[in-house]
Amino acid sequence: MLKLPPPVWTLIYILLATVLSWSLGWPTPPGLPIPPSGIALVVIAFVPPVWAFMLFQREGTEIEPTSPSNRALVTRGPYRFTRNPMYSGLVLLALGIAIWVGAWPMFIAPIAVFATTNWVHIPFEEAKMRRQFGAAYDDYVVRVRRWL
Numbered sequence: 001m002l003k004l005p006p007p008v009w010t011l012i013y014i015l016l017a018t019v020l021s022w023s024l025g026w027p028t029p030p031g032l033p034i035p036p037s038g039i040a041l042v043v044i045a046f047v048p049p050v051w052a053f054m055l056f057q058r059e060g061t062e063i064e065p066t067s068p069s070n071r072a073l074v075t076r077g078p079y080r081f082t083r084n085p086m087y088s089g090l091v092l093l094a095l096g097i098a099i100w101v102g103a104w105p106m107f108i109a110p111i112a113v114f115a116t117t118n119w120v121h122i123p124f125e126e127a128k129m130r131r132q133f134g135a136a137y138d139d140y141v142v143r144v145r146r147w148l
Contacts (some may be wrong), residue, residue, distance in 0.1 A: 033102025041096025
């Protein structure tokens, strides 16, 4: 699972949920879909990752957390609120699409994105960050939550 980056997993999960929804005839629970809310979440989902990307560019460090050439521990911007703004954006994106479409199988995608990032990618990346940045990373972990 680590060989494919989380955005690719997100796309795979959304596509699988779409196929499942289609094969089941797009079953929707009462009150769904809610296109305006879903579209708003999709748009908002891009804010934390883009902001984080811009910070990484300014710091002159790699966006890939497993890169050996990461030069800085970025703790500003969205990283003041969550240690994983990019992954939060992916979960929010998948959730926004699910609300927009409204079929209940689509809600499997944000759950799968959360599970994959939380229990596969993040632990691996946190161990790497701990080895690379030591006490500075440990202090950061104490101050800022993994998610919101």
